[in-house]
Amino acid sequence: MLEFLEKSIKVTIDTSKCSECETKACIAACKKFARGMLQLKDGVPSVAYLSADEVKRRGTECLACEYECWFRGKSAIKIDVPIEGLDEYLRKRGLS
Numbered sequence: 001m002l003e004f005l006e007k008s009i010k011v012t013i014d015t016s017k018c019s020e021c022e023t024k025a026c027i028a029a030c031k032k033f034a035r036g037m038l039q040l041k042d043g044v045p046s047v048a049y050l051s052a053d054e055v056k057r058r059g060t061e062c063l064a065c066e067y068e069c070w071f072r073g074k075s076a077i078k079i080d081v082p083i084e085g086l087d088e089y090l091r092k093r094g095l096s
């Protein structure tokens, strides 16, 4: 499992699904739509070559890796995007 923080989001990648992924679409998406910080290491995506601060600095929060993984990979990426006030909004409307 790979987890890292960008400025306001948390990216979680279940790398146990990646060895069977033929497209590695997340890597191409990161290169095309962001700064290419997601690199392939031993057949799985990694940011291990960067410090946590450097990951935060380089991350563009574009969400392209998650989109591409869901549509072309193995649905291994989940990105949490905190939205201030959302929990309270849902609770007030009985939706939580």
Ligand code: SF4
Residues within 6 Å of the ligand: 013, 015, 017, 018, 021, 022, 023, 024, 025, 026, 027, 044, 045, 068, 069, 070, 072, 073, 074, 075, 076, 077
């Ligand atoms: S696209 Fe998804 S399943 Fe494929 S290597 Fe990337 S994170 Fe893993």
